[in-house]
Amino acid sequence: MKNDGHVSNGKSPVILLGMGQVGRSLLHLILDYNEKARIPEKIVIAGIADSHAVVFDDNELSQQMLADALTSKKAGGSLEQVSGAQPLSEISSLITAGAIIVDVTASEDTVSLLKPALSRRGGVVLANKRPLAAAWSQAEVFFSHPYVRYEATVGAGLPVISTLRSLISCGDSFSSIKGVLSGTLGYICSEMERGALYSEALLSACDRGYAEPDPREDLMGADVARKALILARSAGWPLEPDDIDVEAMFPPSFSDLTLNQFQDQIHTLDQEYALRTQEAQNAGKTLRYVAKIDRSGAKVGLSQEERDSILGALGGPENAVIFRTHFYNDVPLTISGPGAGPLVTAAGVLGDIIDLSVHMREGQ
Amino acid sequence: MKNDGHVSNGKSPVILLGMGQVGRSLLHLILDYNEKARIPEKIVIAGIADSHAVVFDDNELSQQMLADALTSKKAGGSLEQVSGAQPLSEISSLITAGAIIVDVTASEDTVSLLKPALSRRGGVVLANKRPLAAAWSQAEVFFSHPYVRYEATVGAGLPVISTLRSLISCGDSFSSIKGVLSGTLGYICSEMERGALYSEALLSACDRGYAEPDPREDLMGADVARKALILARSAGWPLEPDDIDVEAMFPPSFSDLTLNQFQDQIHTLDQEYALRTQEAQNAGKTLRYVAKIDRSGAKVGLSQEERDSILGALGGPENAVIFRTHFYNDVPLTISGPGAGPLVTAAGVLGDIIDLSVHMREGQ
Structure with missing residues (x-):
């Protein structure tokens, strides 16, 4: 690792991990923000990384380098093509002490960068849920450390985590948390309520870009379970992943199918879900995919x-x-x-960076 | 004015104006908060005032003085009865530079303390809407100064203002704001929806303690108009009070009645409001008391x-x-x-004090 101090007048340099849709939206928001911000509030981007390469500058990446990176990624390329890019393996040696690592990947592997950053007086901003949803012994530091923020992990830019944390800091205590935390599954439930078959609702969700390329990623509920775990832990309940009881929206036998096989057989589930939708309607209610959380589990x-x-x-x-x-x-x-979308997710991340920068300067 | 520095290791001393239900709830919350807080985060209360007297200590009021003040106010007394209390007229000479003035009164008169506090490197936290709802030339400083917070003025403890400000700081811009901002009027509309007469709904709101002693204070809509003005100005629209078009829930002729006369004549309005409720129901809708705000007015x-x-x-x-x-x-x-109630309002104020303390330390 290089510098052992903050660059440019006490400002914590930001290193961005992940250059997908959220990462690119975030870079655009930061560039707009910096145009209007007073000098002490400007965000200094020292590095950006995708899954192949890292572009880094000891002081601050130039506007030109950021523009080149955005152009290359927008064209579907990798950061390797940006002049001055280094192999991703170099990244841990580049992270300066006191840096803010912003993780907008969906990777398990970033933890090896996040934890050292915290122990070197740095901060962490997460849109990536995985570090927060690991076993409690591994994840605890991200909930207890004062320089970690993760608004965008639940409800994207909605002020869910900040509200929860503010209530707790004012002395409030939680009884329960309940929510609809998946836009994809919410959309499917709404469509079925309007009379669509399960398979029709699912295909429509895929067409609109709401669902993952393999929609079982959404339907299995694992992403909602991670959000439930993050909410529980934020409320002061150190649940483990196994404490979350998850109902997938397909039977276990469908897990082993290829994506093509799955798509061919989706319609065989139509009758079951039409029945469940009808049952809810008969009771004067409607079906929703819901997370219910309290201190005993979720x-x-x-x-x-x-x-x-x-x-x-x-x-x-x-x-x-x-x-x-x-x-x-x-x-x-x-x-x-x-509760989803690159722009609102990026806005949630930017809010965290701004808030964390203030707290880190204050703590010096 | 006395000290020209911060007491106790950079902490901004808090001076609380207003010892009604919200002020007393706030003092209890602060005492609980301080029990759990780490030393640098503790809130230092240097003074408290009601409409008669001020109790002040250059460094920090003792637990005993705070307990005495709470006991005296709870018994319906005034701070004058607390040992060491000074006349309220002394307060401006007592406020130290860098202090945070917390205004939970409903008074027009606090402005003469708030503005000098800001110009002497202090901060201001408001549950009092009046300083924010004055003519723009008078109120502007409270919207532009970095050390002013006012979460509890709209929706009590709900994270309305913090969300609005966070969106703006992330580069968002507002198109419109719409809301139900009065618990009293919301309750009256719900009751009329359930079939109650206007006079019945109003009396029920009074019985439950939702309404002001003279319920015309609520029914005239002025408090909702102040909230609408605060939201507009926070969104970047510097509207004047006259830009708010307010419909009162009683005819102008009722303004001149005594409270007793008003109460005697309430039932003469029943038919009109029953008709309006019915009209909404005939259209498949329901009647609500709503604020609609955009850049052109409200x-x-x-x-x-x-x-x-x-x-x-x-x-x-x-x-x-x-x-x-x-x-x-x-x-x-x-x-x-x-959106109302002493505890949630006090929680909103405490959140502001905590947030402002961090920003003021960071700015030093």
């Missing part, structure tokens, strides 16, 4: 919700989180809105 | 809302705020929950 799966309740009234890919706490007991505190 | 009054919309589905005294912005365009960002 349940993630289909749930019958009142039609005129907040979760029942959600349309399409909208997310909602409902906090019941000591302060918000009779009537809960609810936050709802779009 | 409208505050009764509005027909879809039953299964967020505002239409609100029950009882719940508040909701809906932000439409560049980032949140197709689907808005919504925050809802209880």
